[in-house]
Amino acid sequence: KDKGRLLICCPDQPGIVGAVSNFLFQNGANIMESSQYTTDAYEGTFFLRIEFDCPGLQGKEEEMKSKFRAVAENFNMKWDIKFVYELRRTAIFVSKQLHCLRELLWEWHSGELVTDIALVVSNHEDARELVESFGIPFHHIPANKDIRKEAEAKQLELLEEYNVDQIVLARYMQILTPDFVAAYPSRIINIHHSFLPAFVGANPYGRAYERGVKLIGATSHYVTNDLDEGPIIEQDIMRVDHRDHAEDMKKIGRKVERSVLARGVKWDLEDRILVHKNKTIVFN
Amino acid sequence: KDKGRLLICCPDQPGIVGAVSNFLFQNGANIMESSQYTTDAYEGTFFLRIEFDCPGLQGKEEEMKSKFRAVAENFNMKWDIKFVYELRRTAIFVSKQLHCLRELLWEWHSGELVTDIALVVSNHEDARELVESFGIPFHHIPANKDIRKEAEAKQLELLEEYNVDQIVLARYMQILTPDFVAAYPSRIINIHHSFLPAFVGANPYGRAYERGVKLIGATSHYVTNDLDEGPIIEQDIMRVDHRDHAEDMKKIGRKVERSVLARGVKWDLEDRILVHKNKTIVFN
Amino acid sequence: KDKGRLLICCPDQPGIVGAVSNFLFQNGANIMESSQYTTDAYEGTFFLRIEFDCPGLQGKEEEMKSKFRAVAENFNMKWDIKFVYELRRTAIFVSKQLHCLRELLWEWHSGELVTDIALVVSNHEDARELVESFGIPFHHIPANKDIRKEAEAKQLELLEEYNVDQIVLARYMQILTPDFVAAYPSRIINIHHSFLPAFVGANPYGRAYERGVKLIGATSHYVTNDLDEGPIIEQDIMRVDHRDHAEDMKKIGRKVERSVLARGVKWDLEDRILVHKNKTIVFN
Amino acid sequence: KDKGRLLICCPDQPGIVGAVSNFLFQNGANIMESSQYTTDAYEGTFFLRIEFDCPGLQGKEEEMKSKFRAVAENFNMKWDIKFVYELRRTAIFVSKQLHCLRELLWEWHSGELVTDIALVVSNHEDARELVESFGIPFHHIPANKDIRKEAEAKQLELLEEYNVDQIVLARYMQILTPDFVAAYPSRIINIHHSFLPAFVGANPYGRAYERGVKLIGATSHYVTNDLDEGPIIEQDIMRVDHRDHAEDMKKIGRKVERSVLARGVKWDLEDRILVHKNKTIVFN
Structure with missing residues (x-):
């Protein structure tokens, strides 16, 4: 299947969810499940997990990651994208x-x-x-x-x-x-x-x-x-x-x-x- | 406090979360908590609840709602914004x-x-x-x-x-x-x-x-x-x-x-x- | 092991527990666990389960049962004795x-x-x-x-x-x-x-x-x-x-x-x- | 009501339940609920709680206790009888x-x-x-x-x-x-x-x-x-x-x-x- 998971941790600030959502939208990924948490409002650390479906994901893993790098840098993110079909x-x-x-x-x-x-x-x-x-x-x-x-x-x-x-x-x-x-x-x-x-x-x-x-x-x-x-x-x-x-x-x-x-x-x-x-x- | 809650129900399609997040970002609202659910991937109904903090929210309730109307129409949403300080x-x-x-x-x-x-x-x-x-x-x-x-x-x-x-x-x-x-x-x-x-x-x-x-x-x-x-x-x-x-x-x-x-x-x-x-x- | 279980159901009346306890005592059985319940005080049905240990029990199962028959008749009991070592x-x-x-x-x-x-x-x-x-x-x-x-x-x-x-x-x-x-x-x-x-x-x-x-x-x-x-x-x-x-x-x-x-x-x-x-x- | 509770703690040995049951029976008490526990078979400490109903109990509390003393001594019991109608x-x-x-x-x-x-x-x-x-x-x-x-x-x-x-x-x-x-x-x-x-x-x-x-x-x-x-x-x-x-x-x-x-x-x-x-x- 074409499922992926995006995991993010970064200092909280307005605009993160919008930027990530737009990235996924522009790359043809549909959000299946999304969860987020901030340790403290305004000064906290922000955590995000998004499970997405992206037709044709297989084969363009590196492309996806490299495109996301730009978004990640803007927000000083630690992040990873996991591809569900790559078994642990x-x-x-x-x-x-x-x-x-x-x-x-x-x-x-x-x-x-x-x-x-x-x-x-x-x-x-x-x-x-x-x-x-x-x-x-x-x-x-x-x-x-x-x-x-x-x-x-x-x-x-x-x-x-x-x-x-x-x-x-x-x-x-x-x-x-x-x-x-x-x-x-x-x-x-x-x-x-x-x-x-x-x-x-x-x-x-x-x-x-x-x-x-x-x-x-x-x-x-x-x-x-x-x-x-x-x-x-x-x-x-x-x-x-x-x-x-x-x-x-x-x-x-x-x-x-x-x-x-x-x-x-x-x-x-x-x-x-x-x-x-x-x-x-x-x-x- | 300047807390509000945005509640949305609409047919699922890509781009909803991005559009909503951008709306909140552009209106100075910080997302405190966000939960979403889709009944079925691709053909389902999408539900979203966002709790946000928006300095100066009090007094511009109608403005906020009227601005959101445009976003809502794009996605055929049933929606509401609740203002936490207006006690039930x-x-x-x-x-x-x-x-x-x-x-x-x-x-x-x-x-x-x-x-x-x-x-x-x-x-x-x-x-x-x-x-x-x-x-x-x-x-x-x-x-x-x-x-x-x-x-x-x-x-x-x-x-x-x-x-x-x-x-x-x-x-x-x-x-x-x-x-x-x-x-x-x-x-x-x-x-x-x-x-x-x-x-x-x-x-x-x-x-x-x-x-x-x-x-x-x-x-x-x-x-x-x-x-x-x-x-x-x-x-x-x-x-x-x-x-x-x-x-x-x-x-x-x-x-x-x-x-x-x-x-x-x-x-x-x-x-x-x-x-x-x-x-x-x-x-x- | 020499473990047995005595199960009783009969109309409630005073003296049942005493009679059963004495029977076990006189037959060399030590009560390990005992539970009882009456559906209603005075007019109810009485239930008893006793787990006992009786050195030398093996071999005298029929004797035990036949001796208990007398006690059981006094109180109009439905009863059974199970011998734990006889596997179900x-x-x-x-x-x-x-x-x-x-x-x-x-x-x-x-x-x-x-x-x-x-x-x-x-x-x-x-x-x-x-x-x-x-x-x-x-x-x-x-x-x-x-x-x-x-x-x-x-x-x-x-x-x-x-x-x-x-x-x-x-x-x-x-x-x-x-x-x-x-x-x-x-x-x-x-x-x-x-x-x-x-x-x-x-x-x-x-x-x-x-x-x-x-x-x-x-x-x-x-x-x-x-x-x-x-x-x-x-x-x-x-x-x-x-x-x-x-x-x-x-x-x-x-x-x-x-x-x-x-x-x-x-x-x-x-x-x-x-x-x-x-x-x-x-x-x- | 004529309810009492008998509480016992003593070294375990065969015959305790029989003796206690007989005492209650002879004194016109019907056992409503009975629970027992032994810390270890044969060498353990035995605990018993009996809730009983005894018509005419009120007024003969001391008599009941004094009669039980004999039973208790036989088995080296620590014990108490509580009368439910005497509110704590x-x-x-x-x-x-x-x-x-x-x-x-x-x-x-x-x-x-x-x-x-x-x-x-x-x-x-x-x-x-x-x-x-x-x-x-x-x-x-x-x-x-x-x-x-x-x-x-x-x-x-x-x-x-x-x-x-x-x-x-x-x-x-x-x-x-x-x-x-x-x-x-x-x-x-x-x-x-x-x-x-x-x-x-x-x-x-x-x-x-x-x-x-x-x-x-x-x-x-x-x-x-x-x-x-x-x-x-x-x-x-x-x-x-x-x-x-x-x-x-x-x-x-x-x-x-x-x-x-x-x-x-x-x-x-x-x-x-x-x-x-x-x-x-x-x-x-």
């Missing part, structure tokens, strides 16, 4: 718990997640059968604190080789080094099994049980070098009660982890998420 | 149950509902004390099936006298005649105490209990001449279980009735709701 | 949409649904690969309005052969005849893709879209001979808005269908559901 | 924000909260009019860090004088001293305007905004000497997005604060909450 390439990292991976594979299989799942990487063998049953390459790379550097070197090589755009940590239980994170800024999505900022770090269900909370949650977020402190994409919760031990919470939590991660990945693939400072603007 | 005037109708009325009065009192509550009309005296404690005129107009015509005549006279724009039926237990409804098209908001289209008509909680549902709901909608069939604005639900009798459901339901009605009224006052055929487009 | 046998019926089937298989695979999935029956071939990948027998029995009788004859034969206790219709798009339903009273669980009693019958998402609802839902219920009128087990909803067409609602609805069905099946397997008239008492 | 006496503490106070007053006025609201105490005058309009005594006691001791002395005197059983902090913005808390153990309910343990302490909405969360919450809990660390009674959340500034979150949060507090107070009044270590068992 996704790598999924997983450890032993497979519920998030399964959800992603199913949502992808049923057409909900529009991407190429290029490969799945794991520090265990548990996911191999499931992954290969979908015809997706599976790579087992042992990883732990002591061999982090070597493991990441292999992973980065694979990501390069498979030409990956987006990395999803689907309950991957290893911490990534700053070098790894720096290689994929705002491109690594993690699922944390708590309602952040509650229970940052290890064993959130155990600590939730100890504290006696009545709701448990999950948070999908972009990975930065501060553990569990990256920009939050989506959160949701499930109700628990005094009868639920930590083990029960883990089971209940799986349902919310998988849906919160799948929503985050979907919005990212649809270019609905703009990162600003340590927060996300989600146009959904 | 609201009438609330109520019977004996006061929870929805109370919620509206509180939300209004705390600045959440920006309107003049011009008067409260009731077929009973129960609400008088509460209403008058807020300094709002209260009018008791007896009403029932047999005196509907006379009652409505008096009500319409009052609405005229108080120059009312918006009517909220906050658990008003009388059916309105087509003449009454025709006098305020898409301006009468009702709360129905079920999850429509389940349990249209009388005694929804009793019937919900009989059916053994596990969730009960409430629906705010614009009133048309088909009972409980008008365009739905908002719905929400609460969980019930086998222990809840019809009386319990009534109590539980109050909480969701009041919030669903208050949200509907708020969005209407903020011009966030566009009615199309028998549905609403809600830009929130 | 489940048949799943499915057509072309596999999301509910997949959810059930995964929940079963991860230990959440404690049962033997004896077989999967379908009027299409779509599910075969998935089902057989779990090592579960798959039977393709063509079915439609014109060959209903023959199809059901084959199905009933299979259910007999596989000794099935519980039948789950996981988006099985055929109507069952009264004869079939009568063979498995309160043992057939269906998922209906609407918030019942809204949108009984075919194409609920299409009709939800037409009506312009703001929430869609799903309902799991026992099958009776009145289409979509059987006792409701569980319901839940998802939010939609004006941008969601019927196709979008179908996709959104899948998530709630699968969780609502899985919860219903789980509670049934754990003997948490008692059917009374056309309603359920769910002890969860 | 509640004090509400509030500062300048009135939404939680209003909710409590309305729920009480409409019969949802069954208690005597003995008085309202505030360190400001804002609530006076509202409180006195319900005919409830209002006491203004200035309070701040520097005069905490004196303020609390006056408050404790009033609580004594009004014979108060339950204290509700309905957005009372002062910290209580250990002496005050010790005088009403597990009897002071606070609403914290965050989803604990996230955002313990001051300004939770401001910090929630800074962190970029997608959900905000509220928590009702018993007050202990660790700030915001007492046993959690109830929690709930509302969705927010990137458009919501801290001020918007405050407004949105009010709705969830008031319902979470009202539910907590109601359950406490109905003796549905048992405190165990730093957690609650809520039988609802």
